Amino acid sequence: MTDSAPSPFDPAAGRSWRSRDATGMVSAGLKAADAPDPQVSQAMLQWLAQLTLLYGVPFDYLVPEPSMLPKESLRFFYIDRNWTDRLVDGALSVGMLTTADAIFTEAMFQRIYEEVEAAQLSLRPNLRDKPLPENGTLGTPLAGLLFRSVVVAAWPGLELMPTKAGNPVTILRMDRLSKDVMIAIFAEVPDAVAVIEPSEGLHFGLLDDPKHQGRYVVSLRGLGFGGYAAGVQIKQGSEFLTAAVPLRTGEGQPAGVIDVAAGVASIEAAMPSGALGDGGKITSGGFALQYLRTAGRQDYSVSTDKTCPSDEGNER
Structure with a gap:
C-alpha cells in the first residue's frame, strides 16, 4: 500500500465528515456537476x-455560571459557526430516516446553511415589519452581547448602535431574556457599541x-449665535460649561422649586461672549432649551487586542 496525502475527512487530521471544510468540498463538487438546489420552505x-x-437555546448554555454575568455588567461574545452548524445539523437530522437521507443532507448542507444565513x-x-437592511453581510463571524442591568428593566425601549470603522453594523437579534437581561447579536464584529436610552x-x-x-x-447649550x-x-x-440652578428659599417656599x-x-452670566446674540439677553425659549435633558448614551469600545478566535472551520 503506497503512502498518500491524508484524507480531508480523516479525524486524525483534525477534520471530520461533518466539518465545514468537508461539506464545502462536497457542495463545490455538486455545483460543478450542476446538481439541483435543495428546496427548503421559508418557514423552515x-x-x-x-x-x-x-x-430557544437554554440560558444555562449561554451563561453556565452566574458569576460570568453579574448584576450591572455587560459581556461581549463571539458565536462559533461550527457550533451553530451542528445545531442546524441536529435539527435537520430529525427528518433523516434512511442512509440516503443522511447522505443527501450531508451533501446539501453547505447550500442549506447559506440560505439560513x-x-x-x-x-x-x-x-418588526421593517425593510431589509442594505448593509447586511453574509459569512462573517457573528458577535453579540449580554447586558444585565436595572437599565434593561427601567427602559424597555433601550437602543443599541453597533458600528465598525464608523459604519453601522446590522443587528440580527435584540431581545430581553428576562426582566433585566438583554441579548443582542450582530452580523459582524463591531469595534464600538453605543447603549442609548429611548429617544422618546x-x-x-x-x-x-x-x-x-x-x-x-x-x-449650557448654544442658541445659534x-x-x-x-x-x-x-x-x-x-x-x-454649566450654570448654577438657584432654588426658591425663604419661609413658606416649597422645596425644590x-x-x-x-x-x-x-445662565446669562455663565454664557460665553456672543452666545446670547446682540441683545445679551436670553428668551423664554432659550431658557427652556438649557433645561432639556436628552436621552443618555454610553459608548463601549470593543478591544482589538483579541479578535474572534480563528479556526479553519470558521473561515470562508
Missing part, C-alpha cells in the same frame, strides 16, 4: 435562522453639581 429557513441566533438578515426586519425620553431636568453637594447645575450651534452643548477646552428670575441671571 426562518426556524433554522432562529436556532442559529440562539432562539440569508434568512438571518431578514428575521428581525420581518418580526426627552425631558426637562437638572444635573448634580459635582463641586457642591446638594446643589444643581444645567449644561456667536458660532455656537443651537441645542449643542457648549464646550471650552475639555469641559462642558426653581427661582426662574435668578436662574435667568445665572
Whole structure:
C-alpha cells in the first residue's frame, strides 16, 4: 500500500465528515456537476435562522455560571459557526430516516446553511415589519452581547448602535431574556457599541453639581449665535460649561422649586461672549432649551487586542 496525502475527512487530521471544510468540498463538487438546489420552505429557513441566533437555546448554555454575568455588567461574545452548524445539523437530522437521507443532507448542507444565513438578515426586519437592511453581510463571524442591568428593566425601549470603522453594523437579534437581561447579536464584529436610552425620553431636568453637594447645575447649550450651534452643548477646552440652578428659599417656599428670575441671571452670566446674540439677553425659549435633558448614551469600545478566535472551520 503506497503512502498518500491524508484524507480531508480523516479525524486524525483534525477534520471530520461533518466539518465545514468537508461539506464545502462536497457542495463545490455538486455545483460543478450542476446538481439541483435543495428546496427548503421559508418557514423552515426562518426556524433554522432562529436556532442559529440562539432562539430557544437554554440560558444555562449561554451563561453556565452566574458569576460570568453579574448584576450591572455587560459581556461581549463571539458565536462559533461550527457550533451553530451542528445545531442546524441536529435539527435537520430529525427528518433523516434512511442512509440516503443522511447522505443527501450531508451533501446539501453547505447550500442549506447559506440560505439560513440569508434568512438571518431578514428575521428581525420581518418580526418588526421593517425593510431589509442594505448593509447586511453574509459569512462573517457573528458577535453579540449580554447586558444585565436595572437599565434593561427601567427602559424597555433601550437602543443599541453597533458600528465598525464608523459604519453601522446590522443587528440580527435584540431581545430581553428576562426582566433585566438583554441579548443582542450582530452580523459582524463591531469595534464600538453605543447603549442609548429611548429617544422618546426627552425631558426637562437638572444635573448634580459635582463641586457642591446638594446643589444643581444645567449644561449650557448654544442658541445659534456667536458660532455656537443651537441645542449643542457648549464646550471650552475639555469641559462642558454649566450654570448654577438657584432654588426658591425663604419661609413658606416649597422645596425644590426653581427661582426662574435668578436662574435667568445665572445662565446669562455663565454664557460665553456672543452666545446670547446682540441683545445679551436670553428668551423664554432659550431658557427652556438649557433645561432639556436628552436621552443618555454610553459608548463601549470593543478591544482589538483579541479578535474572534480563528479556526479553519470558521473561515470562508
